[in-house]
Structures are given as C-alpha cells and as structure tokens.
Amino acid sequence: MAIETEINPEASVHSDEGRFGRYGxxxxxxxxxxxxxxxxxxxxxxxxxxxxxxxxxxxxxxxxGRPTPLYFAQRLTANSAGAKIYLKREDxxxxxxxxINNTVGQAVLAARMxxxxxxxxxxxxxxxxxxxxxxxxxxxxxxxxxxxxxxxxQAANVYRMRLLGAEVRPVxxxxxxxxxxxxxxxxxxxxxxxxxxxxxxxxxGPHPYPTLVRDLQRVIGIExxxxxxxxxxxxxxxxxxxxxxxxxxIGIFHPFLDxxxxxxxxxxxxxxxxxxxxxxxxxxxxxxxxxxGSRSYLMESAEGQxxxxxxxxxxxxxxxxxxxxxxxxxxxxxxxxxxxxxxAIAAFHRLCRCEGIMPALESSHAIAYAEQLAARLSPQQSIxxxxxxxxxxxxxxxxxxxxxxx
Amino acid sequence: MSRISERFQTCREAGRAALIPxxxxxDPSPQQTVEIMHGLVAGGADIIEIGVPFSDPMADGPVIQxxxxxxxxAGTSVQDLFAAVREFRxxxxxxxxxxxxxxxxxxAIGYKSYVEQAAAAGVDGLLTVDLPPxxxxxxxxxxxxxxxxxxxxxxPNTSEQRLEYxxxxxxxxxxxxxxKGVTGAANLDTDLxxxxxxxxxxxxxxxVAVGFGVRDPQGAAAVARVADxxxxxxxLVQMIADYGTAPDLAQRLQDAAAALRRGMxxxxxxxxxx
Ligand SMILES: Cc1ncc(COP(=O)(O)O)c(C=O)c1O
Numbered sequence: 017m018a019i020e021t022e023i024n025p026e027a028s029v030h031s032d033e034g035r036f037g038r039y040g041x042x043x044x045x046x047x048x049x050x051x052x053x054x055x056x057x058x059x060x061x062x063x064x065x066x067x068x069x070x071x072x073x074x075x076x077x078x079x080x081g082r083p084t085p086l087y088f089a090q091r092l093t094a095n096s097a098g099a100k101i102y103l104k105r106e107d108x109x110x111x112x113x114x115x116i117n118n119t120v121g122q123a124v125l126a127a128r129m130x131x132x133x134x135x136x137x138x139x140x141x142x143x144x145x146x147x148x149x150x151x152x153x154x155x156x157x158x159x160x161x162x163x164x165x166x167x168x169x170q171a172a173n174v175y176r177m178r179l180l181g182a183e184v185r186p187v188x189x190x191x192x193x194x195x196x197x198x199x200x201x202x203x204x205x206x207x208x209x210x211x212x213x214x215x216x217x218x219x220x221g222p223h224p225y226p227t228l229v230r231d232l233q234r235v236i237g238i239e240x241x242x243x244x245x246x247x248x249x250x251x252x253x254x255x256x257x258x259x260x261x262x263x264x265x266i267g268i269f270h271p272f273l274d275x276x277x278x279x280x281x282x283x284x285x286x287x288x289x290x291x292x293x294x295x296x297x298x299x300x301x302x303x304x305x306x307x308x309g310s311r312s313y314l315m316e317s318a319e320g321q322x323x324x325x326x327x328x329x330x331x332x333x334x335x336x337x338x339x340x341x342x343x344x345x346x347x348x349x350x351x352x353x354x355x356x357x358x359x360a361i362a363a364f365h366r367l368c369r370c371e372g373i374m375p376a377l378e379s380s381h382a383i384a385y386a387e388q389l390a391a392r393l394s395p396q397q398s399i400x401x402x403x404x405x406x407x408x409x410x411x412x413x414x415x416x417x418x419x420x421x422x
Numbered sequence: 423m424s425r426i427s428e429r430f431q432t433c434r435e436a437g438r439a440a441l442i443p444x445x446x447x448x449d450p451s452p453q454q455t456v457e458i459m460h461g462l463v464a465g466g467a468d469i470i471e472i473g474v475p476f477s478d479p480m481a482d483g484p485v486i487q488x489x490x491x492x493x494x495x496a497g498t499s500v501q502d503l504f505a506a507v508r509e510f511r512x513x514x515x516x517x518x519x520x521x522x523x524x525x526x527x528x529x530a531i532g533y534k535s536y537v538e539q540a541a542a543a544g545v546d547g548l549l550t551v552d553l554p555p556x557x558x559x560x561x562x563x564x565x566x567x568x569x570x571x572x573x574x575x576x577x578p579n580t581s582e583q584r585l586e587y588x589x590x591x592x593x594x595x596x597x598x599x600x601x602k603g604v605t606g607a608a609n610l611d612t613d614l615x616x617x618x619x620x621x622x623x624x625x626x627x628x629x630v631a632v633g634f635g636v637r638d639p640q641g642a643a644a645v646a647r648v649a650d651x652x653x654x655x656x657x658l659v660q661m662i663a664d665y666g667t668a669p670d671l672a673q674r675l676q677d678a679a680a681a682l683r684r685g686m687x688x689x690x691x692x693x694x695x696x
Contacts, residue, residue, distance in 0.1 A: 041557050042554070042556060042557065043525050043552045043553060043554075043557055044552055044554070045480075045481040045551045045552055045554075045575060045577075045599075046554055046574070046575040046576060046577040046580060046588075046599065047575075047577035047578070047579060047599060047602055047603075049554060049556075049577075049580070049584065050577070050579040050580065050581065050584075051579075189484075189487060190477065195478065196478075199478055199479075199480045202480045203480065203481075203483070203603075203604050206481070206602060206603060206604060207602060207603040207604065207607065208602075209579065209602055210602075304529070305526045305529045305530060306524075306525040306526045306529050306552065306553075307478060307526060308478075308480070309552070311529070314526070316526065316530060317530075318530065319499055319500055319527065319530055319531070320476075320526040320527045320528075320529060320530025320531065321476065321477040321494065322477045322478050322526075323477075
C-alpha cells in the first residue's frame, strides 16, 4: 500500500483499516504480523457479536461503575469567570482512571481468544493497575512492564499492582520511562505470542490497537455527549482532554467528531516549556515518523533517534501519540495545545481547593487549559473536560514540589 | 547480477553455505567499523550485515540493544555508516553489505535520499525489521530504481499464504527467523529450522538464510546443512561488548568468523547441502 502524502479533509475519520490518512499502519517485525491479524479478526468477529457487547457493558456497569457522572464545577467556573466548566468524572471509575474502560474490554476479548497470560506496559501505573485488576477479576496471569524511573515515582501504584497479584518488571533500558516499557512488552509478546494477550494502554501501537482502544474508550464521549445535552440542552462549545498516547482524549472526542460546532482540544505536556526541549509534546513540536508499530508524530532527532521526554506526569511522558490524533491535527478537526508542569501543578491545587476533587497530574493539564479557554468564552457556553483520573497516585510528586517529604 | 545473488551462486558452486555475520555499525566506535568488516571477511564472511543503531530497537534482545546504545553514545550517525561502507569498498568490491535497521531512520532521512546514499556508498540490500512488505509500497520502487535489494523476514508463524506474498516482494535472499522472539534468544531447534527452510523453498526461488539463535560453530554447522546462509549476530556483538577496547578486537572477530566458517564447511562437506 502506497503512502498517502495528500491529506484529504473529506476522508472518513472513522477508519477501520488501521490507517488514518498517512498515519497508523502496522510497522512491526514479521513475527507479530500473524498475532495482529489474529487479533484483528477476533475483534471484528466480537464486534458483530451482541454477546461480546453485552459482556463488556455488564462489566462496565457492575465492575467499573459506569456511567460516570458529568459534574458541573461551579466554583472553578466562577474562578475563571467565563464558560461553564463540566468535568467528566473518569476519576470515579474503578481503579481511579479511564484506563479501566479499555482494559475491561480487551480482557473480555483475551478470554474469548483463550489467552491465559496478560502483559501490559504502564507509565503512571494507572494502566498497569487497571490491567492487574481485570487479570485478577478473570483469574489470568499478569506481567506489567514499567520504566525503572516510573517505578520509583509511582511507588504506590507499583505496590497496588503487586497486591493484585501482578508481576511488575522494571525496565532499565533507554530512558527508563513509558516508551521503554512498551519496547519491552513488545519483546515479551513476540517471544510468548501463543498464550499471551498484550493489553496496550493507549491508542498507539500497530493496527488494530489504535482502533480497538478508541472503540473501547468511546464510552466516555458517548456518555458525556448525552449528559451535557441533558444538562445544557445543547452541545458544548468545546471538549478538552490531556494527551499522552491519547486514549482518554480520543475516547471523549470521537462521539463529537461530526458535531462540527464543537471545538476539540488535546492538551500535551509542555514540561519545562517547548523552548526548553524538556517536554512531551510531539503534536506541537515533533514531526511524523514510525515508532511502536505505527506512523504518527514523534519527538526525534534529525536522524530519527527518539529523544527523551519530560513531564511532571508519568502518564504523559511519551515521545509519540496515537495516529488518529496525528490525522485529526493535520485535517484541522482537533487543536493540540500545551500546558507546562507549573501550570498543571497550579491547576491541581485549584481543583483540590475549589471543588474538593484531587485530579491526576495528567488530568490537571486538561483542567489548566480548560480554565484558560473558559475565560475566553461567554458564560452561556460550556466546556466538557475529561477528568481522566484521580490524583492520589501523585501526592508524593506534588509534595516534593513543595519540598515536603511524606 | 547483483552482488548478493553472485555471492550465493559462488557459495552454491563451492558447496558451502554463506556465512553472514552481523555487527552493529559504529560499535564500539564508527572508526573501528571498517577494520572489523575487513576482519570478518578475512575470517570467511560471505556477506556482512551492518546494524544501523536505533534508540528503540524493539525486535532486538539485550546484547544488540546495548550495542545500539554504545554506537549512539559514540556519536554514530547514518552518514558515518555510509562513509564506512565507502571506505570498505576501496579495498573490497566483492563482499555484499546489507543494512539492517528500523523504519524510522528511513522516515527521518527520507526513503529516496536514504536509498540513493546507501546505493552510492556500496550497500547492496536493506533489511528493515519493522517495515514488512505491506508497509513498503513507496520504498519498493525507489529501491528497485537504485538497484538496492529489499530483504524480508519470514517468521516461524508466517502463514503459507503470507509466505507467498513475502516471496513476491523479496529480493536478495529470504531471512528466516529461526524462533519466535528477539535477537540473541536461546536455543535453536534445528528440526524446526529444517521444516521452515523447506516451506520457504516451496514458495521462493531466493536463497534462504537463517538467523536469530545461531551462536556457535555447532549451531552454524547445523543450519548450514539445511540453509543457504547462516546469520550470526549477538554472539559476535557480545565479543565487541567484552573486548571493545582491546587493540586486537578486529583480529578476535576474524578468529570467531573463521571458527564459524570451519564448523559450517565441515558440516556441508560431510553431510552435503541437501
Ligand atoms: C489519569 C491519566 N490520564 C491520562 C493518561 C494518559 O493516557 P492517554 O493519553 O492514553 O489518555 C494517563 C496515563 O497513565 C493517566 O493515568
């Protein structure tokens, strides 16, 4: 298949072929082609099967606790003196983040495929915890790869995973963060493909993962769209979500894609500022390339070496991004912006004080941008923000910022 | 005829399998690469595979991962590797050179520019681990025009149907991955390899080289009995890790290649290359 160099703005953004314009694809070594074809076929079949949907829905309502509420953040709104800010409360989902939606769905698929062993990669630990949780729920063996630096900064989540019966393998190679955990999980998968299901935690990776994970996370946007329409009697002016790999963002964006009046904002980690080079904002400061099985925007050197990223939030500390976001950026359907570490921390504190909600540092990026955006809009308008996870896991990081040792 | 086909034909006529050592280019430093290449040829290498170091070598095990890191820390660029091949070609116009690496290097430099520079330097083939034929559309025409062959992997779990598909796209030789896993992984199952090679021969006229898991003269000998070529990577790269600063590094690699060569030749002369 030739690379499409022309971007067609009319082309469907609902690609099922694993390609989003020139992005996506299946850039993997030959050994993984078979298992990816097998997974694609199994998912295509499951999608046609009402039983699969019923089972996922049952898990989502009885185990995950869906639907999650849409919460009107009245005091935060007053504080920014602009559009009404609504929070989609993924922090109230079981295990405390949106990651569980995807994990439950993939685990049901794994069980259908007869796989007994689950592997995953994790950055902040939220996807690892979600995976360890569903593995325990279904009685499956579970191994989680995590960058050695992330193991340190997310010690509480590491312990949670171990309590849930998962084996956490610290990854010492590379930059010791999420991208290296992904490399290592791929190595495990290629070695153990016969009995192992790899639950990828975001909308990255080779086809079918970006579509599979997006489909499973769409529940966020489907609920949010209904809830905001019920609350406001109309669609919101904007939807805002943080973007690491981009799964919570695509999940909340996707059901709004055809609502052309709704602006979509993905917030990347500005780290210490785009000028500093220490950030994790490939859509803002990177260029297209191939990593982890698909073509998308990347942070890389002129010669194509992947460069180290930085973010105060481990879950955004990734040099790539899901290919569908690359496409949405190029066709101009979604806007990608950045919020730096300090702004995210400040938003973290404001949400704690104003609303009694402690957001994940990842989500704090979305909150910070939503506040800025709200101030530019009118009080009649509304904004829906994905509060992708709760901040308990981050309190040591926040305390350290203030020189407090817990 | 291309340098790669010519070499396989020479080997076939001589009744031996091709020895294909792999080293990561620029490991331990770009300056040492040419000397090591000549050493490998002196030891009996038929084709040389140069790994293009990548920051995220997902299909490689710890030994080659570490080599990529050493090469990058030594400042190795793709330009350095093109330069190394140009220099190698001043003395050796016969031994085929294959670049093995990852797609993002080609993406960053641009397929056309990369392939043209490689061809001009004297590179004969490209094996891009995460660029299966399904994704190689644009590259195919560019490589054909430049006379660079695209070599593809076949895995133990590659279906018959896919084998047909890969065979149509492949040039140079077919690289049979002997096991499910990453480079440097454990032990070779020679019966499995024999079956795999037979299946590939059914689908393709190209020579078949086997790699991943061949680490010593015994393993190389076993593979030489059934395949046209034997790729040895991690075992040699480990020597670079161990002796990278020793003044006689190239000589040590030459000796290692010679030992592999002797093992393979003894096997094909006694057992025949059936
Ligand atoms: C709470 C939270 N939000 C967001 C993310 C980023 O993931 P994604 O960009 O896939 O939504 C993470 C990842 O760990 C997370 O834990």
